[in-house]
Amino acid sequence: MTHAFIVTLAVLGVVGQVLATLLLLVGALWLVGMRAPLEFLRSVAWGYELWLAFVVAAVATAGSLFFSEIAHFVPCELCWYQRICMYPLSITALFGAMLNDHRIARYLLPFPVFGAGISTYHLLIENGVIKQTQTCLLSAPGGCATKWTNEFGYMTIPTLALTGFALAFAFLLLAAFEPRAANAEIDA
Numbered sequence: 421m422t423h424a425f426i427v428t429l430a431v432l433g434v435v436g437q438v439l440a441t442l443l444l445l446v447g448a449l450w451l452v453g454m455r456a457p458l459e460f461l462r463s464v465a466w467g468y469e470l471w472l473a474f475v476v477a478a479v480a481t482a483g484s485l486f487f488s489e490i491a492h493f494v495p496c497e498l499c500w501y502q503r504i505c506m507y508p509l510s511i512t513a514l515f516g517a518m519l520n521d522h523r524i525a526r527y528l529l530p531f532p533v534f535g536a537g538i539s540t541y542h543l544l545i546e547n548g549v550i551k552q553t554q555t556c557l558l559s560a561p562g563g564c565a566t567k568w569t570n571e572f573g574y575m576t577i578p579t580l581a582l583t584g585f586a587l588a589f590a591f592l593l594l595a596a597f598e599p600r601a602a603n604a605e606i607d608a
Contacts (some may be wrong), residue, residue, distance in 0.1 A: 423490050428582060429483050430571035436476070436583040443590040462594065469595035470517035470525060473588050477510035480584035487577060493568040496560035498542040502581045505535030509588055516595075525595035532589035539582035546578055 430443045443461075450458040465472070484503055487493045495503070509531050516524035544550040556564035567576050 426491070426569050427571055429479075429486075430575040432479065433575050433580045433583050434572065436587050440583060440586045440590060443587075446469045448591075465594060467520070469591045470513050470520075470522065471592035473525070473528075473595065474510060474513035474517050476584050476587045476591065477506055477513055480506050480581065480588075481510045481542070483540060483580065484577075487568065491568075493577075494560040496564040496566065497547070497555055498538055498564045499560075499577065499581075502535055502542070502578070502585075505531045505538065506581065506584065506588075513588075513592075522595045525592040528592050529589065529596065532585040532592065536582055536585040536589065539578045539585060542578035543582065545577070546576060 446457045448459055481503075484495070484499070484506070510526060512524060512528055516528075532558070541550070542564060545552045545556065546567060548565070550566050552563045552565050560566060569578055
């Protein structure tokens with residue numbers, strides 16, 4: 421059962437990466453002046469961005485708790501820092517979504533930014549690009565370089581976290597700016 425759940429999380433990670441790539445493409449098209457894809461996305465998703473950010477953060481939070489509490493993977497120091505960035509997102513995005521308060525998204529944006537930075541650093545250590553510190557070696561068996569999972573040849577825990585942070589950032593960014601306010605800026 422544990423392996424089946426890990427594979428399920430890995431599949432969700434791949435789906436999340438495809439979605440994040442599509443969102444990045446829409447953002448890139450907007451930057452070069454093609455506004456229609458973003459306007460379509462905004463019209464479809466408006467009002468649900470905080471709910472989507474909550475779902476991403478909640479799945480990531482549940483996944484990390486599964487890894488440590490059920491699969492008994494010992495979280496390293498960097499895993500804890502990533503959790504510090506992800507856990508509050510699940511709670512605050514839920515409250516923001518329930519209250520339909522999109523203003524909160526602007527204040528939540530730093531969490532996935534810092535979390536993605538930590539995940540990237542963790543991936544560099546995990547893949548031997550950067551040497552892990554003594555603190556990493558003391559925090560968990562094998563330190564921060566331990567690959568507790570490696571589904572599809574690349575889907576490790578920091579990869580899943582980075583995917584979650586990227587998606588949460590994209591949904592929070594969509595929620596942070598009302599479509600009418602964005603259109604008013606374009607018209608000005």
